[in-house]
Amino acid sequence: MDVIIIHAVRTFMSFDEESLTKILLKIDFKNAFNSIERDEMLKQIKEHAPQLFPFLWQCYSSTSHLFFGNDTIPSLIGCQQGDPCGPLVFCLAIHSIIKSVTTDLNAWYLDDGTLGGQKEKVFESFKMIINECVRIGLEVNPSKCELHFCNDIDLDVWNEFNEIAPGIRIVQENLTLLGAPLTLTSCKTILSDMLETLIVTTDRLKNIKSHVAYFLLKNCLAIPKLSYFLRTSPSWKFPEIISQMDSCLKQSLEEIINVRIADSKWNLCSLPLYEGGLGIRKIEHIGLPAFLSSVNSTEQLVNSILSSHDSDKFTVCFYQDAIEEWSNVHDILSEQPCIQKHWDRININSIISTFDFTTKEDRARYFASKQKESNGWLNVLPSKTLGTILDNNTFRISVALRYGFDICAPHQCICGKALVQSDGIHGLACKNSRCRWARHAEFNDTIKRSLASARIPARLEPQGLSNENNDHPDGMTLIPWANGKILSWDATCSDTLAPSYLDISSTGYGKVAEKAAVRKRWKYREIIERENHIFVPFAVETLGPICKDGLNFITAIAKKIKDVSGEDRSREFLIQRISIALQRHNAGCVMGTFPEDKALEEIFYL
Numbered sequence: 001m002d003v004i005i006i007h008a009v010r011t012f013m014s015f016d017e018e019s020l021t022k023i024l025l026k027i028d029f030k031n032a033f034n035s036i037e038r039d040e041m042l043k044q045i046k047e048h049a050p051q052l053f054p055f056l057w058q059c060y061s062s063t064s065h066l067f068f069g070n071d072t073i074p075s076l077i078g079c080q081q082g083d084p085c086g087p088l089v090f091c092l093a094i095h096s097i098i099k100s101v102t103t104d105l106n107a108w109y110l111d112d113g114t115l116g117g118q119k120e121k122v123f124e125s126f127k128m129i130i131n132e133c134v135r136i137g138l139e140v141n142p143s144k145c146e147l148h149f150c151n152d153i154d155l156d157v158w159n160e161f162n163e164i165a166p167g168i169r170i171v172q173e174n175l176t177l178l179g180a181p182l183t184l185t186s187c188k189t190i191l192s193d194m195l196e197t198l199i200v201t202t203d204r205l206k207n208i209k210s211h212v213a214y215f216l217l218k219n220c221l222a223i224p225k226l227s228y229f230l231r232t233s234p235s236w237k238f239p240e241i242i243s244q245m246d247s248c249l250k251q252s253l254e255e256i257i258n259v260r261i262a263d264s265k266w267n268l269c270s271l272p273l274y275e276g277g278l279g280i281r282k283i284e285h286i287g288l289p290a291f292l293s294s295v296n297s298t299e300q301l302v303n304s305i306l307s308s309h310d311s312d313k314f315t316v317c318f319y320q321d322a323i324e325e326w327s328n329v330h331d332i333l334s335e336q337p338c339i340q341k342h343w344d345r346i347n348i349n350s351i352i353s354t355f356d357f358t359t360k361e362d363r364a365r366y367f368a369s370k371q372k373e374s375n376g377w378l379n380v381l382p383s384k385t386l387g388t389i390l391d392n393n394t395f396r397i398s399v400a401l402r403y404g405f406d407i408c409a410p411h412q413c414i415c416g417k418a419l420v421q422s423d424g425i426h427g428l429a430c431k432n433s434r435c436r437w438a439r440h441a442e443f444n445d446t447i448k449r450s451l452a453s454a455r456i457p458a459r460l461e462p463q464g465l466s467n468e469n470n471d472h473p474d475g476m477t478l479i480p481w482a483n484g485k486i487l488s489w490d491a492t493c494s495d496t497l498a499p500s501y502l503d504i505s506s507t508g509y510g511k512v513a514e515k516a517a518v519r520k521r522w523k524y525r526e527i528i529e530r531e532n533h534i535f536v537p538f539a540v541e542t543l544g545p546i547c548k549d550g551l552n553f554i555t556a557i558a559k560k561i562k563d564v565s566g567e568d569r570s571r572e573f574l575i576q577r578i579s580i581a582l583q584r585h586n587a588g589c590v591m592g593t594f595p596e597d598k599a600l601e602e603i604f605y606l
Contacts, residue, residue: 002178004298005107005114006232008305010182011317012105012116013150021119022151024105025126025161026177028144029133032111033086034078036093037137041079044092056085077137097132101125107305109178116150119157127164142167148175180232187233191241194226198245202252210395211382213256214278218378222249223281230290231340234318235283236325246282253280258396259405267351268366269403273378275348276369278399285351288326289343295319296337361425361497362404364505365543368496369402371509373551374544376579379572388580394587401425401543401586413593420593427593428542428586429495435588436493442581443491443538444474447557450574451477454560462488465527473524473535487534488527489553492516493582496543510545517547542586544579554578 013024029035038060046053064075079086087110098108103125105116113129115122130140142165147158153170161168173185181187201221205213229235235242253269254261261269270285271277295316302316326333330350334342357363368374377398382389390398400407400423407424415432427433444460451458462476465488473488481487494516496505504511520537521528528535539547546554558571567573 002109002180003228003232003294004301004305005109006177006180006182007295007298007316008107008302009105009114009116009177011302011314012306013148013182014317015314021154021157022117022149023119023122023157024148024150024175025115025122026146026148027113027115027126027129028141029111030139030141032138033090035137035139036078036090038077040136041089041093044095045089048092048095049088052085056089059083059085060089093136094133094138097129097136100128100132105306112178114177119154123157123160126161130164140165143169145169146171146175148172180229184234184237187235188238188241190229190233191235191238191245194229195241195245195248198222198248202248205252206255209382209389210256210258210392211390214253214378214395215382217249217252217256218279223283223286226283227290230283230287231294232291234291234321235287236291236322239284242283242287246284249280249282253278257399258392259400261405265403265405268355271348271351273375274370274372275352276366279378285347286344288322289340289347291318291322292326292334292343293338293340295322297339360502360506361423363507364496364502365402365404367505367507367509368541368543368545371545373546373575373579374509376544376572376576377583380576380580388576390580390583393591394584397424397587397590398583401428401590407590408594411594414595415593424590424593425495425497427590429498430589430593432592433589434592435585438588439493439582439585440474440491442585443493443540443578446574446577446581447489447491447538448475450557450561450577453564454557455564456481456560471523473527474538481534485532485534487536488524489536489538490520490524491538491540492520493540493542496541496545505541510541510547513539513541513545513547513550517549540578540582542582544582546578 009024042053042057042060045056059080064080066073066075079090083089090110091108094108094111098106098113101115103115103117103121105114106125107114115125133140145165145168147161147168147170149157149170149172153172158168158170173183174189175182176186176190181190198221202217205217223230250261250266267282268276269278270280270282272281273279299316306314323333330346332346334346336342355366357366377390380388397407399405404423406422408420408422410422411420412418413420413426413430413432415430418426418430420426448458448460457478458475459478460475462472465472465476473490475490476488477486479486494501494512496512498512501512501515504515516539517537520539521535524535527533536549536553537547538550538553540550554574555571558574561570561574562568
């Protein structure tokens with residue numbers, strides 16, 4: 001509703017009228033919610049919401065007790081603090097007064113009112129509001145009321161308002177409403193303040209762990225913090241400030257992950273996770289989709305607020321400018337203009353079309369990163385208690401492997417057979433690198449523990465269940481899994497970027513995992529042919545994709561866990577646990593190519 005009011009008020013201000021006495025008045029009350037008379041509240045509730053009256057009568061017909069230290073203060077007026085019905089009953093209490101206003105513009109958001117029109121009508125309505133609101137316990141706060149002249153300032157008009165509301169201010173250029181700018185000057189001012197705040201905030205992120213800093217930047221700062229401004233304001237009219245904010249985000253991300261992001265990779269990193277990005281969206285890419293979808297979704301209600309004007313003669317302020325700016329870049333408009341995601345989809349497709357993956361490795365990375373399961377570690381809540389936080393070095397290596405950033409200086413691998421390049425990927429497949437077996441063991445341990453959470457006992461390295469070569473699966477359930485059949489599984493992890501796999505991994509995601517699953521099924525074909533047995537290959541790639549059988553297995557386990565625990569996000573959590581384990585051991589494999597050095601605590605002096 002606040003977005004609707006902002007568009008309506010700004011559009012009202014943009015009307016080209018000959019009168020020089022058109023004004024805008026912002027009204028604010030003193031401690032409004034705690035001052036409204038309860039008898040008026042209950043009267044309006046009974047009239048307009050009779051179904052709620054019995055409940056709210058019990059809440060507000062008797063004294064409420066407020067506790068301050070050892071004292072108890074009886075409360076006889078106002079809404080209860082924290083009452084979810086509070087906004088509703090307050091609005092009902094003042095509704096009859098608001099309806100009697102006769103100005104051209106009459107828009108309210110709870111206790112924040114905005115009147116607009118000819119000076120005489122606004123003045124009379126303001127006097128009426130002051131007098132009528134006293135009857136229901138409300139008092140206008142003149143020091144927070146603001147008067148804006150849509151044309152030239154008239155001090156005589158201000159004096160008239162100042163007589164009935166001493167201290168009322170005139171605000172012209174830096175006019176805001178509900179936290180959003182109404183003029184281009186105020187828009188630039190707020191954007192500049194946001195830039196300064198962003199610089200300070202992102203600079204402090206480098207003082208905390210990389211994984212936590214990334215999580216905060218993606219989910220709390222940057223676009224999440226700017227979303228309201230972008231939906232209500234013409235941000236694209238200030239490209240220099242927007243460019244500085246995007247540069248600030250890029251620099252902050254580089255400091256968090258401790259890698260240098262080339263300009264050619266920054267657009268890729270700024271995409272959503274499901275498109276292979278890191279979810280740190282560029283403001284330049286989000287500004288227009290946010291504003292266009294906001295205007296289209298609120299246009300009908302904006303028209304109803306401005307119904308006193310001829311709706312055929314106006315469009316929402318800045319909308320036409322936004323369409324022209326969009327048309328300068330894109331040839332098509334959104335088929336569902338009310339939904340921001342559809343505008344953003346056009347933008348994303350345009351960005352992706354500019355990518356030129358020159359190597360098979362880059363294409364393989366891009367395809368792998370688009371699979372949902374590959375992004376589990378980027379969606380996880382980093383918590384030391386839950387064991388889901390990655391240390392700084394692991395997080396750096398995980399991001400670098402995802403995009404092909406430099407991880408290390410070129411060096412000779414401990415295997416003595418290869419020179420490890422700066423991308424460090426040799427360690428993922430090197431047989432002498434550490435953590436390869438630890439990674440395999442953790443996958444199996446995670447599966448066994450998840451089965452235990454579903455109250456299905458299982459055993460690792462089961463004896464008596466082997467093929468002709470005496471190989472046995474990694475694990476087996478000890479009770480029937482489905483249709484009275486015992487289930488066994490065997491886990492494997494293949495390197496997405498291995499030279500022998502690049503021909504298939506560079507053409508689509510998950511193909512290396514599927515090939516590994518086929519090998520597992522052939523290896524244990526004797527077990528599969530048994531009538532009382534179910535075999536599941538659990539094949540994972542180093543960059544995250546999981547084979548279809550493995551995903552179905554995870555889904556089935558998660559469903560059984562949900563039946564026991566009631567947790568709807570069981571599958572998501574299990575995917576995240578596997579993804580975190582994969583990233584930790586990938587980093588271990590990369591670091592395992594370095595020769596061992598003695599740490600300081602290993603050196604002893606006699």
